[in-house]
Amino acid sequence: MSTTEALYAVxxxxxxxxxxxxxxxxxxxxxxxxxxxxxxxxxxxxxxxxATAERRIPVLSFEALCGQPRPEAHKxxxxxxxxxxxxxxxxxxxxxxxxxxxHLISINRGTINGVNLLPGDKDELVLSRVRMAGQExxxxxxxxxxxxxxxxx
Numbered sequence: 001m002s003t004t005e006a007l008y009a010v011x012x013x014x015x016x017x018x019x020x021x022x023x024x025x026x027x028x029x030x031x032x033x034x035x036x037x038x039x040x041x042x043x044x045x046x047x048x049x050x051a052t053a054e055r056r057i058p059v060l061s062f063e064a065l066c067g068q069p070r071p072e073a074h075k076x077x078x079x080x081x082x083x084x085x086x087x088x089x090x091x092x093x094x095x096x097x098x099x100x101x102x103h104l105i106s107i108n109r110g111t112i113n114g115v116n117l118l119p120g121d122k123d124e125l126v127l128s129r130v131r132m133a134g135q136e137x138x139x140x141x142x143x144x145x146x147x148x149x150x151x152x153x
Contacts, residue, residue, distance in 0.1 A: 006106045011137060012080055013100040015063050015071045020130065020137040021082070027093065028081040029102055032073055035059065044070055045148075047097045050079050057081060058149055059095040062140060065148065066122045076100055085142050094149050107132055 008023040030050065037048040045064035050057040059079055064070035080102055084093040112132045117123060127139045 006108050009105055009107055010080070010102050011105050011135075012096060012098045012102045014061075014096075015068070015099055018135065018137040019062060019096065020139050021080075021142075023104060025082055025085075025142060026080055026102070027083045029098075030079045030081070032075070032077055032079065035073060035079060037073070047073060050081065050095050057093060057095050059097050060145070060149070061097050062125075065125055065145070066120065068120070071097070071099060073097060074099075078102060082142065085146060094145065105132075 010021045010023055010026045012019040012021065034051050035048055036051055038046045045060050047059045047061045047064075047070060050059050061070040076099070078098045078101055080096045080098050082093050082096060112130050115129050115131050115136060117126060117129050121129060121138065125141055125144050127141045129136060129138055131137075
């Protein structure tokens with residue numbers, strides 16, 4: 001990518017931080033109208049399920065995956081459906097619980113800089129922490145997330 005070549009990404013607000021995903025990784029953003037909370041005995045990072053007529057997609061809390069408390073789904077929360085990278089997760093991928101409306105941004109090498117991970121960042125789940133326009137965001141390792149989800153029924 002040249003310093004002027006733009007890349008589109010989706011900025012996702014989570015509790016106390018933001019995630020940055022390539023636009024191509026996101027298939028859909030939806031409200032909580034088809035959200036089913038996780039039942040008893042579910043992993044702490046599983047917030048619930050996004051149910052459609054065709055499929056049931058696991059909705060996870062990135063915060064809880066990283067060892068923080070799982071946030072509650074409130075009326076401004078959104079479900080961000082992520083396209084599968086490999087074949088580990090069946091049924092059309094997985095979803096992340098966002099704490100607000102995700103938004104599309106345009107970035108290039110001149111506007112984004114890598115920064116050190118913070119002590120609470122889980123390096124096995126994070127590819128990088130970046131700063132752009134005064135805001136920091138985590139770039140999650142989607143393959144590692146899929147690996148964690150692989151055994152989920």
